């Protein structure tokens with residue numbers, strides 16, 4: 271039985287696809303604006319959410335960048351729509367093929383249902399750490415806030431099949447980090463949506479650079495686990511306009527590590 275074409279999906283799905291393509295196009299421009307990518311390197315995808323109350327499903331779709339297209343040429347209509355097995359919905363993006371990392375993104379969506387966005391970059395400092403195969407130790411409050419601890423390293427994996435996705439998922443199962451440095455390759459980040467994953471990519475490069483600079487001068491001082499937990503809880507629950515008055519946040523009892 272031939273795979274359904276986008277035209278055969280409901281109007282609600284097609285409207286959600288249109289919105290997701292616009293979001294993913296805008297966020298690719300953010301990777302370039304923050305200088306996290308050069309030429310065609312890197313990619314962004316987002317799960318297509320039709321009913322936020324329905325939760326993720328195996329028949330979800332996701333939108334991802336076409337392979338090898340420069341960032342200034344990306345348009346919503348060039349974004350490729352794929353199924354959760356990574357296959358392309360044929361009547362989308364004309365003859366453009368999806369990113370070479372599509373299988374990796376699809377694997378993450380299938381195995382981490384809470385994830386709604388995936389980003390991959392080759393940002394300089396984070397990729398340098400990936401070349402060393404060395405995790406970035408949690409020595410900055412920004413790392414505790416956003417990553418809840420060290421930024422881990424994932425295994426070396428060839429591109430094009432489930433290997434990278436499997437490495438990302440297996441690494442993140444033992445870490446609450448939203449970033450993983452795939453060895454010899456570069457950072458992959460995840461989030462509840464693509465914007466959260468792009469934020470994680472921006473902050474991953476920022477802390478990779480800062481910790482590298484600190485290590486040129488001396489030995490950065492690790493933050494203890496209890497303080498990492500307190501910083502992570504505050505940032506994830508109160509920071510910005512998301513929570514109650516940040517000046518009145520009750521610190522959780524010491525050592526109450528959530529993981």
Ligand SMILES: O=C(CO)[C@@H](O)[C@@H](O)COP(=O)(O)O
Nearest residue numbers: 310311312313337338369370
């Ligand atoms: O990391 C790699 C290749 O090593 C790819 O993600 C990167 O070049 C972008 O490829 P796509 O243009 O998304 O196919």
